Structure formats: structure tokens, C-alpha cells
Amino acid sequence: MNQLMDTGRRTPATAPPHVARLRRAISLFFALDGFVFAGWVVRIPAIKEQIHASAGALGLALLGVSVGSVATMLLSGNLCRRYGNHPVTVVTAALLSLSVALPPLTHSALQLGLVLLLFGAAYGGLNVAFNAAAVDLAEAVRRPILPSFHAAFSAGGLVGAGLGGLLAPQLSPLWHLLLLTAIGLVVTAYAGRVLLRTPGPATGRGPRLDGTDVAPERGRAAVGRTRLLVTVYGLITLCTAYGEGALADWGSLHLSADLHTGPGAAAAGYAVFALLMTVSRMSGTWLLERLGDTPVLVAGGLLAAVGMLVGSLAPQLWLVYLGYALTGLGLANVFPVAVGGAGALAGPHGVAVASTLGYSGILLGPPSIGFLAEAYGLPGALTTIAALAALAALLGRVVGRGRVVQRGRRRAPC
Numbered sequence: 001m002n003q004l005m006d007t008g009r010r011t012p013a014t015a016p017p018h019v020a021r022l023r024r025a026i027s028l029f030f031a032l033d034g035f036v037f038a039g040w041v042v043r044i045p046a047i048k049e050q051i052h053a054s055a056g057a058l059g060l061a062l063l064g065v066s067v068g069s070v071a072t073m074l075l076s077g078n079l080c081r082r083y084g085n086h087p088v089t090v091v092t093a094a095l096l097s098l099s100v101a102l103p104p105l106t107h108s109a110l111q112l113g114l115v116l117l118l119f120g121a122a123y124g125g126l127n128v129a130f131n132a133a134a135v136d137l138a139e140a141v142r143r144p145i146l147p148s149f150h151a152a153f154s155a156g157g158l159v160g161a162g163l164g165g166l167l168a169p170q171l172s173p174l175w176h177l178l179l180l181t182a183i184g185l186v187v188t189a190y191a192g193r194v195l196l197r198t199p200g201p202a203t204g205r206g207p208r209l210d211g212t213d214v215a216p217e218r219g220r221a222a223v224g225r226t227r228l229l230v231t232v233y234g235l236i237t238l239c240t241a242y243g244e245g246a247l248a249d250w251g252s253l254h255l256s257a258d259l260h261t262g263p264g265a266a267a268a269g270y271a272v273f274a275l276l277m278t279v280s281r282m283s284g285t286w287l288l289e290r291l292g293d294t295p296v297l298v299a300g301g302l303l304a305a306v307g308m309l310v311g312s313l314a315p316q317l318w319l320v321y322l323g324y325a326l327t328g329l330g331l332a333n334v335f336p337v338a339v340g341g342a343g344a345l346a347g348p349h350g351v352a353v354a355s356t357l358g359y360s361g362i363l364l365g366p367p368s369i370g371f372l373a374e375a376y377g378l379p380g381a382l383t384t385i386a387a388l389a390a391l392a393a394l395l396g397r398v399v400g401r402g403r404v405v406q407r408g409r410r411r412a413p414c
Contacts, residue, residue: 068120097184147284
């Protein structure tokens, strides 16, 4: 039985031999997701030039990724419950790999938006499916290993962006993205073979959001509490993803426009954030085993809040870099812990709810910063990242207490 202390600290258990293979395979899918998405992002300027789109038209076309992702996330949770996390992971990874080659074949912003709907649908479905598979594996081995999977995603993104930067001057967008398709299909075939041949680990969870329960005597009140806790976890992912999306789009511009740095120093700001986020996720399992879920959520949110206040308001470049680094360290493990908590409570549907709210944060972040920057200036607008990180810390404390109460009621005699 999974021993979960009031702090959220887990007692590791001995894993079966096939678990290591599953963990490597799921990690490959996380890395592939980051790799393919980053490879596409670095070719957006070339695609814009190819289709002769204005900035506004391109922005509307790029919404296709977000709309497709959000629209399919809840559906993907249902598909995972019906067919299993592993088959859905393999199918959506193959679709993602194939669809990334479509944008260079378009000739207008409308066509680009339509193919990005498909790309976004595959991206959203894959994110739900492999997060659900990772949550199940973490429950089976009784270790908080989700941050390591998200570290693989971050590492894949860094590799994809780096490779894209090297290949962009040498290859056309079509040949570059076809290369990503080939790599994606090879990885999917290799890792998918492991997933499809290995049954998903059995987990014993509590009440689910569809009203069913592994222990029906807990009643509808327990299901209601589960819904509430999953929603709070989803709000935490929203607060975190808001910061990630906003800093990705506006962090470099803050350095160039407000601190008057060159393009290299401006780009380095986001690189510092992304690198420290990857490093922090690599140590996430170690932190969670020693501190527990709630302290990591609370401390991570507070550290990100302090870091972003420094990053947005500091007048010197090195202080802004320090602020971005602290923000990356703080936000890194909040998202995977929140998704893992929602999945542990409600399975794939919980993952889908948390992921959907999280992706909504990515949608809200960049335009919100833009509107606020016009009214209050970009430094003032960026402080909203700090405010939402602090809110995530508060919600982390609330959900931690809620889990303690829920476990206490489960242990109480009938």
C-alpha cells in the first residue's frame, strides 16, 4: 500500500523489473513532445515569410495549436479511460510527428491555422495520455517520479531548439520538419513497442470525477471533495503555466526594451530560465521524497514569486538573470506535482482537467501581459507572474490540507 504521510512524502517501494522499461519509454515520449514542439517553434518566422502573413494573421493562425489542444484534452481523458493510456500515447505521438510536417505545405494563414488545429489536437492528446501513464507508474512504484518526466520534456525542448537553430540556415522548413517527422516516428515505434507490450500498472485510487468509486461506501460527498481538490490542482497548473507562457513570450523583450540589451543578451534571459527549470526538474524526485508534495508546491510558488519580482523590477541585467533563474527553479516542479496530484485522485480525467486548465494559463499569459503592458508598462505587467505564483503557493497549502482531511476521513471507522 502506498504510504503517504501528511506532508505528501512518499515511502519508495521495490519496483518490478518491467517498470524501468516503462519509465524509459514514457520519458522518451515526453522528450519527443518537447523536441518536436521546439523544432516547430523555431521555424515559425520562416513559415510566416512563406505564407506572406501579417503579424495579426499569423497570431490568429497560431491560435490553432492552442484551440486544438484545449478542445481535445478532456476528450483524451475519456479515450484513455476507454482504451488505456499506452495506446492513446502511441497514436497521438504518431499524429504529432506526422502533423509537424504540414505547416510548410500551406500557402495562406487560413491553411496554416487548419493544419495547426490538427497539430494542436495531437499535442494536447499526447500531453494528457503520457501524463496519465506517468501518474499510473508513479503510483505503482510509490515514488514521486513525475518531475523526471517533465525534465525529459524540458531537455527535449532544449535539444529541439538547439538543433533547429543549427539547421535553420542549412535546411528549408519542409526538410527540417520532415526530419522531425522521421525522428518522431522512429522514437514512437521504438518506445511504443514497449508501451503496447507492457500492461499499465494497477493502481488503487479513490473516487473519480464520473461518480464511480473503488470504494462505493465513501458516497457522493467523497466524489464532491475529489472534484474540488482536482479543480484546485488545475488552478495551480493554470497559475504556473501562465508564468511559463508569459515569460517565454515577453521575458526577452523585457531585457531588450526596458534594459536596452542586445539580442544575444535578451535571448540568454529565457535560456537561463529554461535551463534552471530543467535542472530543477531533474532533482524533483529527490526533493519530493525528502520534503513532500505540499512543501514543494508552497516553496516553489513563493520562490518563483520572489524571483519574478526581481526579474521584472530589477534595474541591472545580472539581477534580472538571477530573478529568471529563481523563477525557473520555483516553477519547475509545481506543474508536475499538481498534475500528479490530480491524476492520483481521479485518473486520466483528473490529468485532463488539470492539463486543460494549465494550457488555459498558457493561452491567457501572453495576451494578458500585452494588454497590461500598454496600461502599466512591461515591468509592471510581468509582476502578475509573481502574483499568480504566490497564489499557486497558497493553493498548494489549501490542497495539502484538503488531502490530509480526506485521508483522515478515509481512515475513520464507519
